[in-house]
Amino acid sequence: MFRFVFLFIVIMSALEIGVFMWLGNLFSVWFVVLGIILTGILGALLAKQQGLETLGRAREHLEYGRFPTEEIFDGLAILIGAVLLFTPGFLTDTIGFILLFPLTRKPIKRWMKDIFRTMLNKGTITVFGRWR
Helix, strand or coil, rough: HHHHHHHHHHHHHHHHHHHHHHHHCCHHHHHHHHHHHHHHHHHHHHHHHHHHHHHHHHHHHHCCCCCCCCHHHHHHHHHHHHHHHCCCCHHHHHHHHHCCCCCHHHHHHHHHHHHHHHHHHHCCCCCCCCCC
């Protein structure tokens, strides 16, 4: 898993630099800087709104004695999306926005659940035990 994350970070960084250079040449450096700032601000506002909405739904589920499974995966996707939006870059921002919008978040949540289920079945993680 660490190798995948490391490779993702290195490749995404190189791609982001390429996009910065391409957009800087196509438009201007100020366009790129302003774009980074605007997507960061917009992403922070959207992440806050989605996070508070998800937290409210989780509290509602707990009040009725139900476990907030969907809300946990929503919260995880929102957290990852927010982190990606705070990272300067247009490719990471695109992925971050995809994770923040509920409609586009659904297939990713399904994928995250499948990975979690596979890890539970393989014994890679246990729910009430230690990580292996």
